[in-house]
Amino acid sequence: MSLLVVGSVAYDGIETPFGKTDRILGGSATYISLASSFFAENINLVGVVGKDFADEDIELLKSKNIDLEGLQIDSSGNTFFWKGKYHHDLNNRDTLDTQLNVFEHFDPIIPEGYKDAQYVALGNIEPSLQEKVLDQVNNPDLVVMDTMNFWIEGTPDALKQTLKGVDLLVINDSEARELANEPNLFTSADKIREMGPDSLIIKKGEHGALLFTGDEIFSAPAYPVIDIFDPTGAGDTFMGGLLGWISYTNDLSPVNMRRAVIMGSVMASFCVEKFGPERLKSLNEEEVFTRYKEFRDLSVIPEIK
Amino acid sequence: MSLLVVGSVAYDGIETPFGKTDRILGGSATYISLASSFFAENINLVGVVGKDFADEDIELLKSKNIDLEGLQIDSSGNTFFWKGKYHHDLNNRDTLDTQLNVFEHFDPIIPEGYKDAQYVALGNIEPSLQEKVLDQVNNPDLVVMDTMNFWIEGTPDALKQTLKGVDLLVINDSEARELANEPNLFTSADKIREMGPDSLIIKKGEHGALLFTGDEIFSAPAYPVIDIFDPTGAGDTFMGGLLGWISYTNDLSPVNMRRAVIMGSVMASFCVEKFGPERLKSLNEEEVFTRYKEFRDLSVIPEIK
Numbered sequence: 001m002s003l004l005v006v007g008s009v010a011y012d013g014i015e016t017p018f019g020k021t022d023r024i025l026g027g028s029a030t031y032i033s034l035a036s037s038f039f040a041e042n043i044n045l046v047g048v049v050g051k052d053f054a055d056e057d058i059e060l061l062k063s064k065n066i067d068l069e070g071l072q073i074d075s076s077g078n079t080f081f082w083k084g085k086y087h088h089d090l091n092n093r094d095t096l097d098t099q100l101n102v103f104e105h106f107d108p109i110i111p112e113g114y115k116d117a118q119y120v121a122l123g124n125i126e127p128s129l130q131e132k133v134l135d136q137v138n139n140p141d142l143v144v145m146d147t148m149n150f151w152i153e154g155t156p157d158a159l160k161q162t163l164k165g166v167d168l169l170v171i172n173d174s175e176a177r178e179l180a181n182e183p184n185l186f187t188s189a190d191k192i193r194e195m196g197p198d199s200l201i202i203k204k205g206e207h208g209a210l211l212f213t214g215d216e217i218f219s220a221p222a223y224p225v226i227d228i229f230d231p232t233g234a235g236d237t238f239m240g241g242l243l244g245w246i247s248y249t250n251d252l253s254p255v256n257m258r259r260a261v262i263m264g265s266v267m268a269s270f271c272v273e274k275f276g277p278e279r280l281k282s283l284n285e286e287e288v289f290t291r292y293k294e295f296r297d298l299s300v301i302p303e304i305k
Numbered sequence: 306m307s308l309l310v311v312g313s314v315a316y317d318g319i320e321t322p323f324g325k326t327d328r329i330l331g332g333s334a335t336y337i338s339l340a341s342s343f344f345a346e347n348i349n350l351v352g353v354v355g356k357d358f359a360d361e362d363i364e365l366l367k368s369k370n371i372d373l374e375g376l377q378i379d380s381s382g383n384t385f386f387w388k389g390k391y392h393h394d395l396n397n398r399d400t401l402d403t404q405l406n407v408f409e410h411f412d413p414i415i416p417e418g419y420k421d422a423q424y425v426a427l428g429n430i431e432p433s434l435q436e437k438v439l440d441q442v443n444n445p446d447l448v449v450m451d452t453m454n455f456w457i458e459g460t461p462d463a464l465k466q467t468l469k470g471v472d473l474l475v476i477n478d479s480e481a482r483e484l485a486n487e488p489n490l491f492t493s494a495d496k497i498r499e500m501g502p503d504s505l506i507i508k509k510g511e512h513g514a515l516l517f518t519g520d521e522i523f524s525a526p527a528y529p530v531i532d533i534f535d536p537t538g539a540g541d542t543f544m545g546g547l548l549g550w551i552s553y554t555n556d557l558s559p560v561n562m563r564r565a566v567i568m569g570s571v572m573a574s575f576c577v578e579k580f581g582p583e584r585l586k587s588l589n590e591e592e593v594f595t596r597y598k599e600f601r602d603l604s605v606i607p608e609i610k
Contacts, residue, residue, distance in 0.1 A: 089488035183394035185511055186529040206490055207512035208524065219513065219526030219603045224491040255607050262606055289609070296606045298524045301567055302560050304597065 002042035002116070003247045004140075005032045006108050006133050007123020007236070009047040009071065012276060013083035013097070016090065016230050024276035025057050027080065028123030028146065031233040034280045035240025035267045036121075037064035038288065040247035044114040046070035046133070050078040050102040060281070069111045074102040090228050091205070110136040118250075121243050122166070123236060124148050127158040134165045142252060144168045145197075146239055152179050163196040168213075170201045170239050185210070186217075201242075201261060203235060211261045218258045221298045223269035223291070230275050234268040237280065241267030266291045307347035307421070308552045309445075310337045311413050311438050312428020312541070314352040314376065317581060318388035318402070321395065321535050329581035330362050332385065333428030333451065336538040339585045340545025340572045341426070342369035343593065345552035349419040351375035351438070355383040355407040365586070374416045379407040395533050396510070415441040423555075426548050427471070428541060429453050432463040439470045447557060449473045450502075451544055457484050468501040473518075475506045475544050490515070491522075506547075506566060508540060516566045523563045526603045528574040528596070535580050539573040542585065546572030571596045 007029030013022050029047045037043055044067045053073065061068060080103035083096045108129055115138050122130040122145040130145060145166040151159050152175060159179075163169065169192065173185060179195075180188035189200050189212045199213040208222040242264035249256055266288055273279045312334030318327050334352045342348055349372045358378065366373060385408035388401040413434055420443050427435040427450040435450060450471040456464050457480060464484075468474065474497065478490060484500075485493035494505050494517045504518040509527070516523040547569035554561055571593055578584045 091488070183396070184531065184533075186531050190531075204512060207509060217529055217603055218605075220606070221524030221526075221604070224522055226489065226491050226495075228489075258605070259607055259609060292609065296608070298522055299526070299604045299606055300523075300563070301525070301601045301604055302564055303601070304564060304594070 001040070001118050001247045001250050002044060002114070003036055003040050003119045003121065003243055004044050004046065004110070004114050004117035004133075004137065005029050005036070005121045005123065006046040006110075006130070007032060007121070007125055008080055008103060009045075009049050009053075010080040010082055010103070012232060013081070014230055014232050014275060015085040017086065017088055018229050019275065021275050024278075025060070026082065026233060026276055028125070028236045030061075031236030031271070031277060031280075032121050032123055032240040032243065033061065033066045034064060034277050035237040035271070036244030036247065037066055038241070038267065038280070038283060039244035039263070041065060042247075043067065044070055044111075044117065046108050046110060046114070048072040048074055048102050048106045051075040052078045070109070070114055072109070077102045079103075084232075086231065090231055108133050118142075119243055119247050120144065121239060122146065123239075127151050127155055127162040131158070131162045131165070134162070142167050142246065144170060144239065144243060146170050146235065147175065149175055149178055160195060166197045168199040168201065169197040170203065170235075170242070172203045172205070172235065173207075176200075176202045199257070203238060209238075209261055209265060211257060213254050213257050216254050218254075218261060219299075220258075220261045220265055221295060223265060223295060223298070225269050225272055228272045231272050232276060234272050237271040237277075238264035238268040241265070262292055262295050263288075265295060306345070306423050306552045306555050307349060307419070308341055308345050308424045308426065308548055309349050309351065309415070309419050309422035309438075309442065310334050310341070310426045310428065311351045311415075311435070312337060312426070312430055313385055313408060314350075314354050314358075315385040315387055315408070317537060318386070319535055319537050319580060320390040322391065322393055323534050324580065326580050329583075330365070331387065331538060331581055333430070333541045335366075336541035336576070336582060336585075337426050337428055337545040337548065338366065338371045339369060339582050340542040340576070341549030341552065342371055343546070343572065343585070343588060344549035344568070346370060347552075348372065349375055349416075349422065351413050351415060351419065353377040353379055353407050353411045355385075356380040357383045375414070375419055377414070382407045384408075389537075391536065395536055413438050423447075424548055424552050425449065426544060427451065428544075432456050432460055432467040436463070436467045436470070439467070447472050447551065449475060449544065449548055451475050451540065452480065454480055454483055465500060471502045473504040473506065474502040475508065475540075475547070477508045477510070477540065478512075481505075481507045504562070508543060514543075514566055514570060516562060518559050518562050521559050523559075523566060525563075525566050525570055526600060528570060528600060528603070530574050530577055533577045536577050537581060539577050542576040542582075543569035543573040546570070567597055567600050568593075570600060
């Protein structure tokens with residue numbers, strides 16, 4: 001089982017109502033890889049960083065068994081940098097600075113040894129680059145893709161083209177409504193699945209997530225994280241936990257997809273407890289499986305005798 | 306087991322994107338009574354109607370074993386009338402006409418035979434009137450109350466006074482945030498439970514509902530009703546299904562409260578399929594229990610072997 005992860009690798013400056021960090025490891029490929037590494041073994045990362053990328057961050061990724069042959073180091077500039085400040089309610093944020101740097105000309109070249117990846121995670125990057133990844137891989141069992149409003153509005157044709165090659169799309173509720181141009185979430189899901197993805201996950205933040213696969217709908221609860229410290233990377237971490245579990249179990253049945261959605265939710269619920277990916281570094285098995293059980297307890301509907 | 310229901314009895318004029326009705330039976334006490342009558346036996350309704358109230362509506366309520374000794378008939382005017390038009394997305398509506406009529410001077414007098422009610426449903430009316438009901442009843446096992454933004458903003462002191470005598474508050478998510486003055490829903494729940502109600506249900510429309518009782522949180526899924534025809538009365542119907550199930554089972558354990566939340570959701574999911582309370586009139590057992598099972602299937606999180 002190998003998992004190919006393509007996306008951004010970045011440094012983030014983050015301010016929340018609870019604290020501030022000037023520079024912390026970030027980016028979609030980083031969060032997806034770190035979260036999936038909790039379960040998965042052969043993770044191959046494709047991304048680009050600049051001359052300022054720290055050795056200790058390379059070492060961190062390597063220590064989690066993330067293969068970095070596909071991580072391009074472009075010495076012509078610095079690593080993608082994003083700086084943002086969250087509002088009081090943590091649901092909204094202002095971008096204070098975006099320096100694309102070497103990410104501006106990112107060309108996702110897939111190393112030969114990665115092309116037989118069984119699972120492919122397309123982090124949130126330009127749809128035409130996601131398409132370029134799909135052109136290079138050999139018949140993966142599952143292609144999972146993230147996107148965002150920026151691409152839904154800015155490059156709708158490229159996005160729809162890319163969606164045709166995707167098995168599972170993972171987006172949030174406002175993105176789903178915008179992509180389908182439809183207010184009802186369930187009708188949106190039907191319309192999106194007609195665009196290509198057999199399966200769909202709609203993330204709803206504090207309201208949990210919905211999985212549409214085959215004829216089934218699964219409604220996953222949200223974990224009542226009362227003290228969200230920093231929401232950065234929660235969505236990517238969800239995708240990482242999901243794909244890590246799928247890679248580890250190598251089981252795409254609807255019942256196991258439900259477990260994968262909960263594992264994604266578990267990892268995301270931990271991620272928001274500390275700055276950036278800090279909390280993901282120190283997670284242990286007992287914490288993860290205990291929280292999985294807490295998710296189960298939250299949603300049990302008793303039988304009627 | 307007897308269930309006392311206090312609230313409005315009204316006629317509604319409703320326009321949705323799918324149709325229009327000039328005049329249909331409505332009001333919180335009507336929906337609560339009709340929905341609870343599916344399960345409960347001794348339902349006692351307290352409300353007021355005017356000289357225009359139709360005999361056939363009296364007969365309908367009586368046919369569902371709803372006792373009308375407490376229904377005041379005030380011949381000095383007409384029944385409360387509300388007219389509204391729903392927007393395309395059905396989440397918002399404009400009020401086109403409100404005629405309080407005899408409801409303006411409603412004084413909820415509880416008949417002697419109703420005062421030992423085991424369960425009390427306070428539909429959404431002025432908090433001081435809800436308080437007046439509580440002053441007249443003798444130690445009910447469970448007082449369930451609904452309210453709305455209008456009272457949270459307009460009569461906050463009376464509302465907070467009434468809340469002290471309430472066991473279970475049932476409100477929607479925007480009301481919960483406003484009442485607690487807090488963006489986070491889970492923190493809002495903690496704050497509201499400190500105001501009096503031991504238990505709390507937060508209704509989230511297309512995102513389901515949350516039940517807070519004892520140390521437990523229960524996250525109930527929403528039913529994927531793709532074709533909502535008319536949302537009028539769904540919230541009151543939820544409360545009716547909930548209290549009907551509680552009255553029928555006479556069981557306030559957390560596990561049975563979960564069943565009650567789902568029964569409320571089941572009844573509400575049927576209610577929105579037709580105009581006003583039309584769909585509630587024709588429901589049968591098989592439909593209700595089949596839908597209960599569908600709710601269970603939606604939310605099953607498989608164990609990890």
